[in-house]
């Protein structure tokens with residue numbers, strides 16, 4: 001090995017050194033670049049078989065896209081540069097007449113899905129959407145309220161994300177640890193003291209709707225605004241299965257297209273007020289997006305068209321499956337949050353797995369049985385328990401798209417409980433999971 005390559009962590013690189021060393025070893029020892037390239041392709045193929053065909057993916061922020069959307073992600077247009085706004089005069093480069101068609105279809109379809117006056121298609125991630133909101137609706141030193149991580153709040157709305165980068169003073173939205181919703185009385189008190197310019201609602205862990213109308217009446221007293229980070233619920237909102245934030249007092253909404261919406265991973269942003277349009281547009285371009293991946297825009301437009309046709313039925317089944325899976329786990333003596341109020345109104349089911357060793361241990365054990373979930377902070381954990389939280393988050397997006405319904409949720413609950421309680425070896429459960437999953441290989445709620 002080249003002596004200039006550091007093998008210890010002295011260089012402060014954040015990544016796992018063992019895994020990086022595995023890669024260095026391959027790069028050093030293959031006899032040609034072509035063989036190195038083949039290692040990459042092989043890893044992609046291994047993932048496609050394992051995650052794509054043999055696993056039960058219960059990750060709440062993950063969705064399989066339709067075959068058409070996946071094909072568009074590899075299309076020729078993805079090699080073209082198209083900075084600027086749609087139309088012949090506001091682009092930097094010429095040659096964009098068909099790209100204008102793709103992008104205008106995308107914008108108009110997004111407006112239709114989310115019943116909004118404005119939408120933008122250029123955000124490569126929802127994180128960039130949240131940065132757009134803070135850059136265009138706040139100034140450094142402003143006060144905001146957002147949800148802390150143990151209640152599902154996302155880093156993008158806290159000190160370690162865009163809200164922090166913008167130099168905002170961030171106060172917690174008071175949450176009720178039993179009801180798992182905003183504690184509106186405490187909120188009124190804190191908000192009237194702090195008088196935030198912006199209240200950020202929406203979370204990575206969301207089981208129940210937010211009291212948007214009540215909050216909106218309170219912040220109206222000093223002209224405060226509500227921003228809804230709908231990263232997770234975007235599809236449920238578009239499909240009419242969750243509250244409609246823009247209609248209930250939020251002035252702007254962002255979301256991840258690759259979560260419940262089931263499009264290509266990227267961000268969307270929608271709003272209604274013409275007075276916000278200039279600052280939002282100026283922030284997106286030229287501040288946060290230049291070449292914005294037109295292949296992704298084409299895929300997003302295609303998924304929005306698909307969503308208008310199948311979204312309502314698909315999102316309904318996602319929520320029905322989440323309720324059924326939560327009930328099945330609860331009946332098998334697993335601690336499921338929100339059990340006194342029907343478990344969930346979204347695609348998520350949240351378990352307290354402290355007695356099984358905590359979220360990390362349980363998620364790793366389930367992975368060995370080909371069941372993919374994620375460790376999660378839950379109320380009662382501290383934000384710094386991030387690596388070793390007590391909870392586990394489960395979502396029903398992918399299993400629903402593969403055609404599973406309520407009856408299959410009982411079978412999945414049995415697999416999960418078998419792993420948690422060590423009723424049989426993980427090897428034997430993995431074999432049964434692969435066999436079960438083999439019958440579900442086709443994407444539903446899309447065109448062939």
Ligand SMILES: *Cc1c(COP(=O)(O)O)cnc(C)c1O
Nearest residue numbers: 125126127154203204229231256
């Ligand atoms: C996932 C998530 C984000 C970030 O979304 P990306 O599309 O991955 O950038 C932002 N906010 C919340 C609440 C999220 O759950």
